[in-house]
Amino acid sequence: MSAVSRRTFLKGAAAAGAAVALSGAAAQGYFAPGAAVKADAAPVEEWKPATCPGCHNPICGTQVKVVDGVAVEIKGDPNSPTNQGRLCPRGLSVVGGLYHPYRVKKPLKRTNPEKGLDVDPGWVEITWDEAMEITTQKLKECMEKDPRTLFTMTGFGNEDSFKRLIFEAAFGTPNSLTTSGPLCADHFGPMATKGTKVDKCDMERCDYLLLMGRSIGDEWGLAHQNTKEYVDAVARGMKVVCVNPRKTNSAQTGEWVPIAPGTDVAMCWAIVNVMLHEIGRCDEHFLKVRTNAPYLIEDVSETLKGTKVCFQDYVRDGATGKPLVWDEAAGAAVPFDSSVGDTYALFGEFDVQGKQVKTCLQLIKDYVVDMTPEWAEEVTTVPAATTRRIAQELVEYARIGSTIEIDGETFPFRPAMALAPGRGANSNPLNVELFKAIEVVNELLGNIDVPGGSLGLEHGDLHVMKTDADGLLLPPEGDSFKNQVIGQEKLVFPPTSYKLECFYPHELHVMQLVWRAAVDPESYYLDYKPEVFFVLGGGNPLRSNSNPEPVVEALKQIPFTFTISLWMDELTQFADVVLPEHHALERYALWNATWISNKGTSDYSRRLRILEARKPVVEPVFDTRQQEDLLIEYARVLGILPKMTGIANGGFQGKFMANKPAGLAPDYALNPKEPYTYADVCERKLKMQFDGKGWDAVSECAVVGFELPDVKSSYIWHWHPENAYRIPVYFSYNARSARMLREMVTENNIEFPHADIDEVLRQYSAAPLFFEFEGMHPTEEYPFKVLQFKTHFQVNDSSGLSYNHWLHDVEKHFDPNLKKVLLAPARAAELGLAEGDEVIIESMYGGKTSGVLHLSEMIHPTTLAISGKWGAKGTGLIDFAHEGPHYNTLLNDDERDIGFMMGNLNNSVAVKVYKA
Ligand code: SF4
Incomplete structure (x- = not known):
């Protein structure tokens, strides 16, 4: 230049x-x-x-x-x-x-006490001193009255966990909410089988990838290594079968199997049926030594709401209480840890303790007997022959019994896997079931944590597996998704927080119900209401909730709301005070990314973890502040800084490297008596990590990868001998929660809030489960299922990118789906609709939105699809945010079609469409 x-x-x-x-x-x-x-x-x-x-x-x-x-x-x-x-x-x-x-440029105070999406808040600019005084006073009142009445919320705009984990804990509120939750059942499977949040394919060695749902890359981190690995794998010849209502970019790299939205679970259980009943081939050794498949159980089922379910505990040894297995060598039932396990029976029925019992895998085989490909075709529209062929291909490509040598160590080699990467149309009352089914498919193939197969995010020596008394893998202590798998250990009624933990023991919080509970706490057995709502890190329940109306109602009733915001958005519309936040390029960030690259020998391989450390690249453009510094300041004034500092010193970012502590080592510990900023916190952590170098360690590049010494170390198999831990094919924690829930409701003589307890309990079946739920299929009146999909322009709202005008300009030129309503041409013709028509979409739950029709052959004929998050309401937003259909209006946010285990909502409901 x-x-x-x-x-x-x-x-x-x-x-x-x-x-x-x-x-x-x-x-x-x-x-x-x-x-x-x-x-x-x-x-x-x-x-x-x-x-x-x-x-x-x-x-x-x-x-x-x-x-x-x-x-x-x-x-x-x-x-x-x-x-x-x-x-x-x-x-x-x-x-x-x-x-x-549209950035927030100075602290703002509302002058109009009336609140609503279309109400002008009457903003006036105030000084930072005034803003801090008002908000601190509110926090003080809240703390003195009842700390639980402070509700905090963060969103996906967070880059680190400092604020979330520390401030709320020090303040003492259990009501620290995030915008995640209603769609987040997808962590259940990976947590149960690998102790990690996300399943990941070993792209470098996998030869066959069955993708159920979301596309890799275009609906997520397009520039990440994940996408590069995927593209490399496809170029190498990996076969991709993409089961999806929409022909995604991934589907275009392989075979597209169109499926009716939200029905994948039926296809997955049908694959299990074919593997167990027709092909009769699975990785028996893996199942014997790494799973609870051989554990003995009484096949005692019950029928709830017409569905066969199982809440049985294992058959246990009278002396030790350990689960029993049938040892074929001994011809007797023995505790599960009597040997490595390769002589344990996988199938069969036995007479033990005077009872007829069977192995868990036999139980599963019996449960799926009627879940044939023909049965699944009725539910999914996927031809039975296709399901059968896919099951056959998975088994063939997995090369069960084969091994591979890596760095002188011999591993099982299973280059085929099923992957449900994320969430979406399958968020519904059977969502947990889908992740159960996917993991069972992979366990039958024996591909968990071995070359070619299904890996987790965290690997190697940082990922030490622990087990419960039954030998089952325990998710890492302190991981926010641990409860998805094991639930609460004890249910205490009444609930203490709006996470409704005794009613939803496996969920982080039931985000969409928080707003209903805030308006009507008694019906959820809560004895207090939110007094102060403090939103930071991009949290925006009006954008992320299934239906904005209950949120609006709740926000109108909460006495005081304040936000730390980058933008004016739907939520700032309801705030009493808005505190302007630094943009990412103006702020410090330290981020311990849970990401792992491929294994292999290329230059990007063998990295265990990623550390990101960003310094501001420009001075603040406006009168904004770093939000962590605001939290430190609040903590100081509220007298909780020593507590907050203690938590920070103890470890808020987890471990970067195995030989370093998670917290701040004594030499680098923060002292609450000496003022510190978030920049100091980052520097100390960096110094500790890089032997005193601090920011100099990242002066050239802000992303650092920590490598393992060799490729073999990146596979969990390397670190844990056989029988070190087992993973479930029978999900016994679900059954435990069902038993506890039933007992809690009976003992306290209460109704489950707004739901029939039998409906709740049936979703906890530990054995394979299927039932039809409200809105699962289109009806005569509502002949389509609505589907929201992401593109690489619109993934989520991190750092407000949905309303970024540069991105929007590019998107206008390159994305024909932008703000459109997609429908198959033949179905549109039946309704007399044509390309470019203005249409109304009306949901079975009454919600209505409108948009412009775009005809596409790349959509399943029962599906009506909408991309991105548009049609926003509110007065302070950039103009183009209001354009296009508002997807969430179509959804239901109450207990009628909820997934009761995870509290996840039904994200694909039946709709009709007609000309506007
Ligand atoms: S949004 Fe940023 S972090 Fe995500 S893939 Fe694109 S460039 Fe990478």
Whole structure:
């Protein structure tokens, strides 16, 4: 770039796409007044390392070009191990957000006490001192009255866990909510079988990938290594079978199997049926030594709401209480840990303790006997022959019995797997069941945590597996998703928090019910209401809740709401005070990303964990602050800083490396008597990590990968001998929770809130389960199932990217689905509808929204699909946010079609469509 002053640059850049926003912002006086630059001075130009904030798990390294204090360009950092120089459209739009005209520029106070989506809040600017005084006073009152009445909420705009884990814990409120929850049952399977949040395919060695649902890459981290690995694997010849109502980008790289939305569980259990009843081949050794398949159980089922369910505990040894197995060598029942297990029976019925018992795997085989491909075809529309062929292919490609040598160690080699990467249309009352079924398919193939197969995120020596007394894998202590698998150990009635933990023992919190409970706490057996609602980190329940109306009602009733916000959005519309937050490029961030690259020998391989450490690349453009510093300040004034500091010193980021402590080692510990900032916290953690180097360790690249010494160390199999832990094919924790729930309701003589207890309990079956639920299928009146899908322009709302005008401009040019309603041409013709028609979509639950029709052959004929999150309501948003259909309006947020184990909502309901 030729030498230009900052002023010349801003003037001359108006024609360039990137600079349009900059010059617009400058014209409106958006730049910090203190940043005056002499017109004649030579420009100071430098590239600064940063990290992208654009994903839910943002792990791409960037370089930002800064000219005289103004960020003018962003590119992928070629030295970053995660993205190696790549950036996706979201990452490339980040600078637009920095100078976005809709940012909150100063603290704001509401002057209009009336609240509503269309009500002008009457904002007035106030000083930071005034803002802190008002909000601190409210927090103080809350703390003195009852700390539980403080409700906090974070969203996916978070890059680290400092705020979430520390402030709320020190304050003493159990009501720390996140916008995650209603769709998050997808962590159940990986947590149960690998102790990690997400299943991941061993792309480097896998030859056959059955993808149930979401596409890899285009619906997630496009520039990440994950996508690169996927593309490399496809180029290498990995066969991809994509079961999805929509022909995603992944489906275009292999075979597309169109399926009716929300029915995948039927197909998965049918695959299990074919494997057990027709093919008769599974990895018997794996099942004997690594699962609870041989544990003995009485086949005592009951029928709830017409569905056969099983809540049985194992048959146990009278002396030790341990689960029994049938040892074929001994011809007797023995405790499960009597030997490694390769002589244990996998199938069969036995006479033990005077009872007729069977193995857990036999029980599963019996439960799926009627779940044939023909049965599944009725539910899913997938031809029985296709399901049968896929089951056959999985078994063939898995090469059961084969081994592979890596770094001199012999591993089982299972290069085939089924993967349900994430959430979506399958969020419904059977969502947990889908993840159970997927894991059982993989366990039958013996592919868990071995080369070619189904891996977790965290690996190697950091991931020490612990077991319960029954030998089953326990998810890591302190992991927020641990409860998804094991539930509460004891149910205490009444609930103490709005997470309703005694009614939903496996969930983090039932986000969509919080708002109903806030308006009507008694019906949920709660004896207090929220007094102060404090939202930070991008939390926005109005955008993420299934139906905004109950949230609006609750927000109107909460006496005081304040937010730390980057943007004006639907939520700030209800705030009493809005505190302006630094943009990602203005703030410090330290992020312990739970991500692992491929195993193998390429230069990006063998990385165990990623550390991201970002310093501000520009001075704050507006009068904003780092939100962690605000929390430290609140803690100081409220007198809880010593407690908060103690928690921080104890460990808030987990471990980066096995030989380093999780918390701050004594030399680097924070002292609550000495003032500190979040920048100090980051520096101490970095110094501890990098032997005193601190920020210098990340001066070139803000993303650091920690490598394992060899490839074999990255497989869990390497670290844990056979029988060290077992994973469930029979999900005994579900059964335990069902038994406890029934007892709690009976003992306290109460009704389950707004639901029939039998409906609740049947979803806890530990054995394979299937039932039809309200809204599972289209009806004559509502002949479509609605589906929301993501594109690489719109994944989630991290750092407000949905309303980023640069991204929107690009999207307008390149995405024909933007804000459209997709329908198969033949179905549209039946209804007399044509391309470009304005249509109304009406849900079986009464919600209505509108949009423009786009005809597509890439949609299952029973499906009506909508991309992204549009049609926003509220007065303070950028104009284009209001355009397009509002998906969530169509959904139901009450207990009629909820998944009772995880509290997840039905994300694909029946709808009708007609001309506007
Ligand atoms: S994949 Fe995610 S982290 Fe990477 S550039 Fe895109 S938005 Fe940023």
